[in-house]
Amino acid sequence: MASTSSREVAHNGLWKNNPALVQLLGLCPLLAVTGSVVNALGLGLATMLVLAGSNTVVSMIRNHVSEAVKIPAFVMIIATFTTCTELLMQAFTYELYTILGIFIPLIVTNCMILGRAEAFACKNPVAISLFDGLMMGGGFGLVLLLIGAIREILGSGTLFADMHLLFGPIAENWTLHLFGEGYGFLIAVLPPGAFLVAGMLIALKNIIDDRVEKRQAARREPVTTGTKRVRTTGVIS
Numbered sequence: 603m604a605s606t607s608s609r610e611v612a613h614n615g616l617w618k619n620n621p622a623l624v625q626l627l628g629l630c631p632l633l634a635v636t637g638s639v640v641n642a643l644g645l646g647l648a649t650m651l652v653l654a655g656s657n658t659v660v661s662m663i664r665n666h667v668s669e670a671v672k673i674p675a676f677v678m679i680i681a682t683f684t685t686c687t688e689l690l691m692q693a694f695t696y697e698l699y700t701i702l703g704i705f706i707p708l709i710v711t712n713c714m715i716l717g718r719a720e721a722f723a724c725k726n727p728v729a730i731s732l733f734d735g736l737m738m739g740g741g742f743g744l745v746l747l748l749i750g751a752i753r754e755i756l757g758s759g760t761l762f763a764d765m766h767l768l769f770g771p772i773a774e775n776w777t778l779h780l781f782g783e784g785y786g787f788l789i790a791v792l793p794p795g796a797f798l799v800a801g802m803l804i805a806l807k808n809i810i811d812d813r814v815e816k817r818q819a820a821r822r823e824p825v826t827t828g829t830k831r832v833r834t835t836g837v838i839s
Contacts, residue, residue, distance in 0.1 A: 607730060608730070608733060611730065611733055611734050611737050612733075612737050614737070614738075615734065615736075615737025615738040615739075615740060615741040616737060616740060616741045616744070617741070617807075620741045620742070620745065620807075621714040621738055621741060621742045621745075622741070622742050622745035622746070622800075623745055623803060623804050623807050624807075625714065625717075627712065627713045627714040627717065627742075628649070628712045628713070628714050628742060629800075630705075630708070631645055631649075631705040631708065631709075631712075632742075632745065632746055632749065632796075632800065633793060633796040633797060633800060634705060634793070634796070635701075635702055635705055636746055636749040636750040636753055636796055636799075637750065637753055637754065637757065637791045637796075638750055638753070638754045638758075638763060638764065639747060639750045639751050639754055639761065639762055639763070639765070640698065640750075640762075640763070640764050640765050640767050640768050641698070641701060641702060641750060642743075642746040642747050642749065642750025642751075643743070643746070643747055643750070643768060644691075644695065644698045644702060644767075644768055645702055645705060645706070645743075645746060646739075646742065646743025646744075646746040646747060647743065648687045648691065648702075648706060648709060649709055649712065649714075649715075649739055649742055649743065650735070650736065650739025650740055650742070650743050651683070651687050651739075652680060652683045652684050652687055652709050652715060652739075653714070653715050653718060653735040653736075653738055653739040653742075654732055654735035654736050654739060655683040655686075655735070656676070656679050656680045656683050656715055656718075656719055656723070656735070657718055657719060657722070657723040657731040657732060657734055657735035658723075658728055658731060658732045658735065659679050659683075660676055660679060660719045660723040660724050660731070661723045661724070661726060661727060661728045661731035661732075662728055663675070664723070664724045664725070672720075672724065673716075673720070676716060676719045676720065676724075677710070677716065679719070680709075680710055680715050680716060680719070681710045684706070684707060684709045684710045685707075687706065687709070688706050688707060691706060695767060695768055697767050698767040698768055701767070714738065714742065718734060718735065718738055722734050723735070745803065748803065749796065749799050749800060749803065752790075752799050753790050753791055753795055753796065753799055754791075755780060756787050756790035756795070757786065757787050757788070757789075757790030757791035757795065758785070758786060758791065759779065759780050759781035759782065759785035759786070759787075760777055760778060760779055760780065761777070761778040761780060762776040762777055762778055763777045764777075765777070
């Protein structure tokens with residue numbers, strides 16, 4: 603894996619071509635289950651596992667599958683990894699699985715996963731395809747986590763509540779109460795709150811990108827400190 607390629611893949615997945623903030627894929631689960639950090643983290647990890655696994659297998663079989671059955675084969679691979687992830691959650695994080703509900707099996711229909719299989723994994727070697735899956739899944743998961751944290755803080759006044767659903771008894775005392783007992787801001791935990799938070803994050807990314815682009819353009823412009831006429835061999839410059 604070339605270092606330049608890995609940097610580009612990481613930059614694309616985490617920022618430049620982020621699935622949630624730029625491609626706007628997977629918005630249904632992103633908006634539906636990000637009412638808390640534990641929900642967002644659980645879905646983010648599940649999605650990243652499916653994406654990394656499916657990318658790896660698609661890359662391994664890319665030279666052995668004809669165009670006629672390529673998409674059905676990709677869907678079967680994604681469905682297999684989704685089922686495995688679902689069974690793992692049922693075995694080890696059953697309460698969290700019941701909270702996330704239908705959004706775990708619906709990972710199969712996430713356009714981000716099939717899109718990466720079609721656009722990247724079936725055209726690149728195994729190592730870089732696995733890395734692409736981790737970065738794209740990580741970028742999607744980070745946005746889920748950020749939205750979940752903001753909504754949990756604004757909506758309930760807590761952070762890291764119910765983390766034992768994912769990490770077990772060790773995380774029972776991780777809850778931070780930021781605004782005291784009785785605090786609540788209902789709109790933040792309802793679907794409109796998810797739209798508002800996601801919209802603000804997209805706007806913030808666009809502002810940052812615009813400022814970075816302007817700064818880079820300013821650096822590329824020639825710096826002139828005044829007009830200077832120099833005569834050399836009959837040529838005036």
